[in-house]
Amino acid sequence: MLNNQGRPTQPVEAVAPHVRKTFTGHRALAMEEGLIFEIGRAEVTGVDVDDAGEFTPRLGKLERTTPIDLPGLSEPEAMRHYVRLSQKNYAIDLGLYPLGSCTMKHNPRLNERMARLPGFGDIHPLQPVSTVQGALELIDTLADWLTEMTGASAVAMSPKAGAHGEACGMMAIKAALEARGEGAQRRVVLVPESAHGTNPATAALIGYDVRPIPARDDGTVSVEAAQAALGPEVAALMLTNPNTCGLFEPEVVAIAQAVHAAGAYFYCDGANFNAIVGKVRPMDLGVDAMHINLHKTFSTPHGGGGPGAGPVVLSAALAPFAPVPFIRKDADKFAFVEHAEGTQSFGRMTAFHGQMGMFVRAMSYMLSHGGDGIRQASEDAVLNANYIRVCLSDVMSAPFGDKPCMHEALFDDRWLKGTGVTTLDFAKAMIDEGYHPMTMYFPLVVHGAMLIEPTESESKASLDLFIMALRDLAFSVQKGETERFSGAPYYSPRRRLDETRAARTPVLRWTKRKPIPAANQIAAE
Amino acid sequence: MSTIRYTKDHEYISVDGDVAIVGITDYAQAQLGDVVFVELPTMGKSFKKGEQAAVVESVKAASEVYAPVSGEVVEINSELEGAPALVNEDSVGKGWFVKLRITDQGELGALMDEAAYADYLKTLD
Numbered sequence: 001m002l003n004n005q006g007r008p009t010q011p012v013e014a015v016a017p018h019v020r021k022t023f024t025g026h027r028a029l030a031m032e033e034g035l036i037f038e039i040g041r042a043e044v045t046g047v048d049v050d051d052a053g054e055f056t057p058r059l060g061k062l063e064r065t066t067p068i069d070l071p072g073l074s075e076p077e078a079m080r081h082y083v084r085l086s087q088k089n090y091a092i093d094l095g096l097y098p099l100g101s102c103t104m105k106h107n108p109r110l111n112e113r114m115a116r117l118p119g120f121g122d123i124h125p126l127q128p129v130s131t132v133q134g135a136l137e138l139i140d141t142l143a144d145w146l147t148e149m150t151g152a153s154a155v156a157m158s159p160k161a162g163a164h165g166e167a168c169g170m171m172a173i174k175a176a177l178e179a180r181g182e183g184a185q186r187r188v189v190l191v192p193e194s195a196h197g198t199n200p201a202t203a204a205l206i207g208y209d210v211r212p213i214p215a216r217d218d219g220t221v222s223v224e225a226a227q228a229a230l231g232p233e234v235a236a237l238m239l240t241n242p243n244t245c246g247l248f249e250p251e252v253v254a255i256a257q258a259v260h261a262a263g264a265y266f267y268c269d270g271a272n273f274n275a276i277v278g279k280v281r282p283m284d285l286g287v288d289a290m291h292i293n294l295h296k297t298f299s300t301p302h303g304g305g306g307p308g309a310g311p312v313v314l315s316a317a318l319a320p321f322a323p324v325p326f327i328r329k330d331a332d333k334f335a336f337v338e339h340a341e342g343t344q345s346f347g348r349m350t351a352f353h354g355q356m357g358m359f360v361r362a363m364s365y366m367l368s369h370g371g372d373g374i375r376q377a378s379e380d381a382v383l384n385a386n387y388i389r390v391c392l393s394d395v396m397s398a399p400f401g402d403k404p405c406m407h408e409a410l411f412d413d414r415w416l417k418g419t420g421v422t423t424l425d426f427a428k429a430m431i432d433e434g435y436h437p438m439t440m441y442f443p444l445v446v447h448g449a450m451l452i453e454p455t456e457s458e459s460k461a462s463l464d465l466f467i468m469a470l471r472d473l474a475f476s477v478q479k480g481e482t483e484r485f486s487g488a489p490y491y492s493p494r495r496r497l498d499e500t501r502a503a504r505t506p507v508l509r510w511t512k513r514k515p516i517p518a519a520n521q522i523a524a525e
Numbered sequence: 526m527s528t529i530r531y532t533k534d535h536e537y538i539s540v541d542g543d544v545a546i547v548g549i550t551d552y553a554q555a556q557l558g559d560v561v562f563v564e565l566p567t568m569g570k571s572f573k574k575g576e577q578a579a580v581v582e583s584v585k586a587a588s589e590v591y592a593p594v595s596g597e598v599v600e601i602n603s604e605l606e607g608a609p610a611l612v613n614e615d616s617v618g619k620g621w622f623v624k625l626r627i628t629d630q631g632e633l634g635a636l637m638d639e640a641a642y643a644d645y646l647k648t649l650d
Contacts, residue, residue, distance in 0.1 A: 396563035424585075441585045499584040504609065 019262040030493055037510060046078055088493065090436045096466050098438035100408065100453020101274055101296040101381075104303055110368055111299065111361035116524035120360045125352040129336055135356065136334035140327045142363050143311070146292060149374075150270075151281035152313035156322045158354040161302075162271050164496035165291025165310030166202040166238075168349050170220020172289055172314060173236050173265040174206060175321040175346035186235035186264065192221045193445050194243040196269050200512045208235060215445050219245035219410075220401045223254040230262040240269035241285075244443040245384065245400065246408030246451065256286025265289065265318070273297045275382055275407035278375030288315040294355075296361035309358035320344040321378065325353055331349060381407040384463060388452055391467045399446045407455075413448025421477050423448040425485035428496055429476075432489045529617075530593065530636035533645065537617060538593040538625075540633060541605050548621040549581060549590060549612065552646055560612040563605040565622060571597045575604035579622050581612065594632040596625030607632070 003238040019481055033039075053405045057063050075079060090097075107360035112154040117119060123132050143155045156172075159165040170189075177183045192213040200210040211234075213225050226237060228269035237259045241249045249255070259266045268282055270290040274297040276282075282290050287352045302308045306324060324345050325338045340347055382405075389409035393402060397415040427437035427450070439451035454463060476484050489496065527541040529635040535553035539546040554560065572592035573580050579590040580622040601623050605611060610616070637645060 442587060499562060500559035503559075503584060 011099070027493075030437070031084050031087075032493075033081065033088075034075070035510065036071045036081060037512070038460040039077070039081065040073050040509065041276075042067065042069050042072055044072035044074055044077075046073060050265045062194070095434060095436070096454065096458055096462055098434055098452045098454065098466075099436060100439075100455050102439070102453070104301070105274075105296070105299060105455040106300045106457040107299055107361075107518070108365060108368065114364040115357045115360040117360075120356065123356075125356075129334070133334055135442045136327055136336070138363055139353065139356075139359055140329060140334060142359050142366075145328070145363075145366060146311055146313060149277060149281065150290065150292070150313045151283035152290075153283075153316040154319035154322050155357070156314065156326070156349070158323060158325065158348075158350045158352075159291065159310040159312055160350060161170075161308030161356060162269075162291055162293045162296075162310045163202060164308075164349065165293075165312045166198055166267070166269065167205065168208050168310075168312045169267050169289030169291060169314070169318075170202055170208075170236065170238075170410055171346050171349075172312070172318045173267065174322040175234055175344065176265065176315040176318055179321070179344060188231075188234045190226065190229050190237040192225075192239060193239040194219060194221065194242070194443060195238060196244060196271060199238040199240065199267075199269055203236075203238065213237075215245075217400075219247050219445070220249050221251065221255065223251045223258055226255045227258050228281060230264065232263065234262060234264045236257075236265045236267050236288075238267040238269060240272065241282075242272040242406040242408075244451075245446065246405040246410050247400070248276070248406055248451075252285050258462045260286065270313075271296060272407065275376045275378055278371065279378055281479055282314070283315060288318050289313070294358050294362040299365045300355075300358040300361040305448040307355050307358065309355035309362070311354070321346050323347060342521045356460075375422055378454045378456045379408075381453075384454040384456060384458055385452070387460075387463055388454055388467060392470055392474070395478075396450075399449075408451055408453040410443075410446060411450040411452070415474075416448065418517060419477050419480070420482045421485045423450055425488065426450070426473060428488040429473055429485045430469070432484075432491045433473070435469065437465065454482070528638075530633055530638060531642035531645075532591070532593045532636060536590060536593045538555045538633075538636065539617075539621075540627070543627050543630070544557075544599060545594070545596070545625050545627055546621045547578070547590075547593060547623050547625055549616055551616050551644075554613050554616040554620070557581065557588065558585045559583055560609045562577055563609050563612060563622065565601045565603075565605065568598055568601060571595075571628075585649050590622060592625065593636060594625070597628070598623050599626050600624035 032045065043161055043211050064371070092106055097104060119134055120138070123135055125192045127288045129136070139157055143157055146155050147153070154170050174183065177186050187209055188211050189208040190211050190213050191200045191203065194214045200212075203210050205246050211229060213221060213229050216222050216225070221239065230237070237255070239249060239252065239255065243249060256266045263290040267284055268285075268287040268290040270282065270292050273290075273292055277297060289312055291312045294300050294311065295306070300306060300309060310365055321344050324340050324347065326339050327334050328335050334352070366374060387410070388397065389405055390407075394412070395415070396411045397413075399410060399412040416422060416426065421438050430437050439453075440449065442449055442451060454466070458466075473484075487496070527539050529537055529539045531537050531550060535550045535556075537548055537550050552588055560581055562584045564580040564582075566572070566578055572595060574595045575593055576592050577589045578592040581588050602621050605620070605622070614620065
């Protein structure tokens with residue numbers, strides 16, 4: 001039997017119960033792998049280290065009296081263990097990732113090569129400044145380009161992730177309000193319902209009261225709703241643009257003007273900047289502060305692959321309050337301004353200077369793309385999302401009607417109503433088709449949401465196969481083939497997990513399992 | 526004799542004199558799916574109408590529960606700590622969240638009665 005890609009495959013019956021369970025639990029190359037504490041033995045080691053000689057411990061009563069019992073493996077065992085575990089991952093290097101840049105988009109390998117250059121990879125933040133002039137020049141140049149792309153007056157490079165950048169921007173706003181003598185009066189931060197969840201969390205963390213602004217039926221924020229919520233007690237409005245519904249806020253300029261007229265500051269969550277780089281300079285829209293996720297827009301690895309990096313661009317009004325440290329160019333050398341004395345800086349966000357390795361990768365990405373390439377990446381991200389949206393719009397339902405989206409295509413679950421299939425079931429069936437599910441049940445303002453971000457790096461062939469797979473699933477829903485969904489995933493190493501039991505009665509402590517018996521102890525049945 | 530009132534955010538409030546039982550409606554629990562955690566306020570805490578009084582977390586999402594009227598917490602349903610499933614099984618009975626001593630009876634007038642809430646639910650589908 002051939003599958004839709006013209007390759008020989010097993011019929012579905014191959015996994016039916018009459019197929020014999022294997023003795024090992026392996027399913028051909030899909031290996032079962034125990035925890036390292038199950039397969040390791042304390043007496044085994046991969047390296048031959050001399051026994052410690054006689055010595056007098058100096059820990060007194062603190063000295064350990066019981067064996068530490070760390071699992072030991074030989075070198076080939078250690079290799080197999082971690083290679084097998086790595087094969088259980090779904091990753092952007094294995095297939096299309098509809099979670100998009102929020103989780104990971106393609107990390108160009110050139111970036112990795114650049115970050116490992118000894119002049120960047122082998123330096124230390126406590127090295128004398130005179131010995132790291134090249135690294136400082138890179139940070140300074142990257143800062144310059146970020147302000148160029150956003151139209152900003154200043155940028156704080158040190159925040160270590162998006163939410164950290166939000167905190168930085170909001171702390172600058174707080175410092176500016178305090179400098180004006182309005183710190184005690186302005187206690188409220190407005191956050192639209194379509195904002196990222198980190199926005200209200202950031203405002204609350206810094207001590208503000210959060211007041212939501214309802215979204216309109218079309219998924220965007222109206223200037224009237226913002227106007228109605230503004231007042232002398234409002235410190236800032238935090239808007240995610242493009243928003244979590246994948247839509248550009250059409251009234252953003254009017255909202256910014258209303259915020260400023262009320263004496264407040266306008267924070268923009270720039271996590272979705274990757275949809276508009278090279279097309280819009282956010283500061284031209286009236287933004288006072290915005291973080292940029294280098295690990296999203298500029299392709300640096302994140303999640304398990306590396307730390308985030310969230311520089312914050314600031315308007316002229318907020319620039320004096322930027323955190324330390326920052327780089328100052330004196331004649332022919334670069335200096336670090338480490339202390340806030342004599343300035344209005346609100347202080348320091350991090351011990352050192354930011355995510356140097358990510359700065360190198362982001363600059364490598366910018367240099368390899370050029371201005372036109374970066375603009376095209378934004379355009380392609382938007383084009384790919386709209387291609388998916390249009391190709392699925394006749395079988396799935398879009399919450400805000402047939403209108404263009406930015407870099408993410410959003411569907412709701414109206415098309416599943418009465419079919420017995422839920423968003424969760426549909427997502428699980430995608431796993432059987434070899435795709436990681438898209439973002440589900442978010443944004444919260446859309447019922448049973450399915451949010452797909454293909455990113456700019458997918459080819460048309462890759463998008464077409466993904467679309468055909470989703471259409472095939474949708475046709476199954478229409479034909480009432482609910483069993484394809486209710487028990488999914490069928491082909492994964494583990495079937496559907498009981499999320500409820502996992503949350504209600506979590507097993508948080510590992511207990512030792514029975515060891516595998518020696519071969520000579522197994523009798524034939 | 527208690528009267529039951531509803532909010533647009535799907536809280537119910539069952540009023541008996543100046544004390545009221547607050548929880549989430551059957552519609553709300555069905556929308557949330559399996560509830561796995563409920564965070565309740567401390568005893569004696571006072572809320573203004575519309576302030577966040579509790580958090581309910583399901584396998585799908587975490588949602589805020591708002592105080593339907595202003596009042597002071599006089600009792601909490603501590604059983605929910607060990608058995609959040611009660612919210613799914615019996616949201617208007619054993620799955621109640623808190624008992625409030627109402628500070629302004631007048632605020633009850635703005636809430637929906639049974640029939641109005643049923644009509645409101647029809648508009649949501």
